Amino acid sequence: MAQKKFLIASFSPLPESVIEGFFSPFLSEVKAEIEIVSLFGADENRIFKTLEKADIVIGDHTFQMKITKEMVEHMKNVKLIQQPSTGYDNIDIEACREKGIPVANAGGANAVSVAEYTIMVALALLKRLFEAHQKTQAGEWPQWELMDRGTFDLSSRTWGIIGLGRIGSELAKRLRAFDVRIIYYDKIRREEIERSLGIEFRNLPRLLKESDIISIHVPLTKETKAMIGEKELRTMKPSAIFINPSRGELVDEKALAKALQERWIWGAAVDVFSVEPPDKEHPLLNLKNVNLITTPHIAGANTDSRFRIIEFSIKNVIRVINGEKPEGVVNL
Secondary structure, X not given: OOOOEEEEEEOOOXXXXXXXXXHHHHHXXXXXXXXXXXXXXXXXXXXXXXXXXXXXXXXOOOOOOOEOHHHHHOOOOOOEEEOOOOOOOOEOHHHHHHHOOOEEOOHHHHHHHHHHHHHHHHHHHHOOHHHHXXXXXXOOOOHHHHHHHOOOOXXXXXXXXXXXXXXXXXXXXXHHHHOOEEEEEOOOXXXXXXXXXXXXXXXXXXXXXXXXXXXXXXXXXXXXXXXXXXXXXXXXOOOXXXXXXXXXXXXXXXXXXXXXXXXXXXXXXXXXXXXXXXXXXXXXXXXXXXXXXXXXXXXXXXXXXXXXXXXXXXXXXXXXXXXXXXXXXXXX
């Protein structure tokens, strides 16, 4: 009896041959024949016709191709939409939920990478690392200047984590070694993690008031969009550091720039922007004499994490092809 063929529709910009190459090491585990069809840049008619026959859909990790409600309506047989990234705001989650189509992300695959990045930039801000490097390279010796302006230890400070999912939990694990007090806010209280890691729950306003360092690790949804605005930034300590390695749209970027310029807060690190790449006139790219680190969306996209994301995504697709339940589902 011939094996059933599974049609995998891919919105990734990667060629079909590259995606086939990702599957090749795992083909011995696949209990069906697979065919991969690329829809990146395809016209609407071809997309709809392919989706009507597709069994699996792979999302676009670059977020250029959106999976819309209209596309979802054409998915007659789709058993999984696998997004090969942590973010999934390029997919109409509600439409998928209504149709009963599970959407999975690869959130855990880059959790360690983002956690390490977050600690790295916090330390760099506290020690004024980049300012020290730039001035020393320019032939200056700013030792006493930097000490007079203030450089600090991470130890004994209070770190507030907004969002205690996989990334937030990995961050909390690593912070324990730095002898910091850890508090967190999440829409779901996670008492088991509290006990195992020795951390404390706070509502969001209280976390903002108590924390010396605040990092945000939540997905972009209707509820979380612009959750950090002028009101929240003014609630923070004047000595606070704010770090966003998640999504640019979580934060009012103009308010954050104003907070730094007018010294409502002491420092910030931003890895993500609401529009990427940001315009040269972006308010966070034109600040002078502020304690700010900006990076080009690299916190969770290093070489190690990309391999983990690919492996998780391919294995999750294979689970569904083999009749098993997918992991990392975000909408059902």
